[in-house]
Amino acid sequence: MNRYSASQVYLLMKFMTALAGSTIFTTYSVYYVAKLGFNPLQLMLIGTVLELTVLVFEGITGVVADTYSRRVSVILGMFILGGGFTLEGSAVWLAGGTSPFSAYALVLGAQLLFGLGGTFISGADTAWIVDEVGEEEAGSLFMRSKRLSLAASLLGIGISVGLSMLMPNLPYLAGGAIYFAAGLYLLRCMRETKFQPRSREPQASPFRAMRNTWLEGAAVVRRSPLLITMVFVTLLGGASSEGYDRLWQVHLINGIGFPDLPLSMAVWFGLINAASTLLGLIAVHFAERRIDMGDERKLNVVMLLLMAVRIAFIAVLALTPSFGIAVSAVFIIGMAASVAEPVYASWLNRNLESGSRATVLSMVSQSDALGQTTGGPVVGWIGSRFSIRASLLASSILLLPLLAVFGRGTRRPVESKLIMQYKVDE
Known part of the structure; x- marks a missing residue:
């Protein structure tokens, strides 16, 4: 078990989760x-339930990861995601039959598990690997993991199309099985050697320890103008992405239509996603160099x-x-997103202190999640009231203020290390 390095475990974890996500x-x-x-309104409400779950539990699970164990948090999240997607499929x-639940109610219930499982992983996986390999090495590792994730996505696209042509729900069941397998793999191979749990008084209750960790994380954000700015960025970005992510495929089905060729919808989306993933790989390779x-x-x-680029091509x-x-336009938006993810992760983690990173x-x-929860239903x-075209245009408009935010960031002197160890008085 010791032969697996943290980098190898992280890369394989990202490969498996990308494979599961693409399959689903x-x-x-x-x-x-x-x-x-x-x-369309039902689709957006599905996203709203997911994001409300994230909004409620994200802070709690991040505090658990910083207070006790990032490893345990990630592994637990994998098993919960496996259960959620299995239920959804x-x-x-x-x-059917005499069940008191409609399919829509069951899908909403699955979104609760999806959101909960995702919050256990979100932040904890990144905090774990940055501590294990160091901030200087993390940036290049994020780029490598993105390339590997895109390769896994290509494989998942083929699996998804093949299974969907048999039964439309089979991709969810296969994705759930991959998450269960990832949880078992991490249970065996993931090690946590650099993490130092938050020190606390012997008499302190678990809830008080977690409260103190949360307060320290909140102080870190409050004392950094740059992090406050990024909270604003993710707020508007979430509101926009909920509209685009949920509706672009529906727009192609109902708003534009497919060419008159003997291909099923599953095959069309498989081809589109495969081409988008290949272009994303090229873009990430170029960006990495x-x-x-x-x-x-x-x-x-x-x-x-x-x-x-994202604003222009959503419009x-x-x-x-x-x-x-x-x-x-979908291809170009996908390329921009593929490059933005590791760039954003590298920038953000260089400005965080280890003890409160996951929080x-x-x-x-x-x-x-707040942006998606508040903006998603509006989009x-x-x-539903006007058209899906209007929803996508609204998603583009929501991002316009962020041009001013990033434009200002390119003009001011780069801040030195923003985050200092902060002692919260109990």
Whole structure:
């Protein structure tokens, strides 16, 4: 068991979770729209339930990770995700006969597990690997993991299309099984050698210890103008992404339509996602060679450019009647997202103190969940009241203030190390 390095375990964990996610979500709209018949508002409410769960539990689970163990938090999250996706894939069967639950109610219940499991992993996995390998090595590792994740996504696309053509719910069941397998693998191979649990009084209760950890994380965010800015960024970004992520496939199905070719919807989405993933791999490879992950000013410039690309091409997708232009916009948005993820993770983790890293990362994720929870239903209502095109356009408009935020960041001097050890008075 000791032959597995932390980097190897992290990379394989990312490979497995990317494989599971791609297997599940490549053809999810076929299951939701074609099989279960959900409308745009129902789709957005599914996302709202998920994000409300994240909003409630993200801070709690981040504190658990910082107070007790990142390893335990990640492994627990894997098993909960496996259960959630298995339930979601089984909804079409469990809702039949004399069951008192509709398929929609079961899917909403599965979203609760999805959100809870995700919060146990969110922040804890990144905090664990940054502590194990160090901040200087983490940036390049994030890029490598992104490339490996995209490769896993290609494999998952093929699996998803093949299973969806048999039964639309099978990708969910397969994805749940992969999460269970990932949990078992981490249970055996994941080691936590650098993490120091938060010191606490022998008489202190677990709840008081977690409260103190949360207070320290909140103080870290409050004392850093840059982190406060990023909370604002993720708030608006979450509101926008909920609309785009939930509706772009539905827009292609109902708003634009597919070319008159003998291909099923599952095959079309498989081809689109495969091409998008390949382009993402190319973009990440290019970025890995050209971007200095240790230069915070350059990272700000890169994030500004990527945000501008995202805004422009979500608007193109919303406005164009052409299938070819719409798919091209999806490709470019996907490339921008592939590069933005490791750049953002590297920038953020360079500005965090180890003892409260998971807690602060969870707080940032909470702001994303808050944005999706508050903005998602509004974007969904726009789609039901007017059109999905209007929803996508609203998603683009929500991101416009972030251009000013990143633009300002490229002009001011780069801050020195922002986060200092902060002692919270009990």
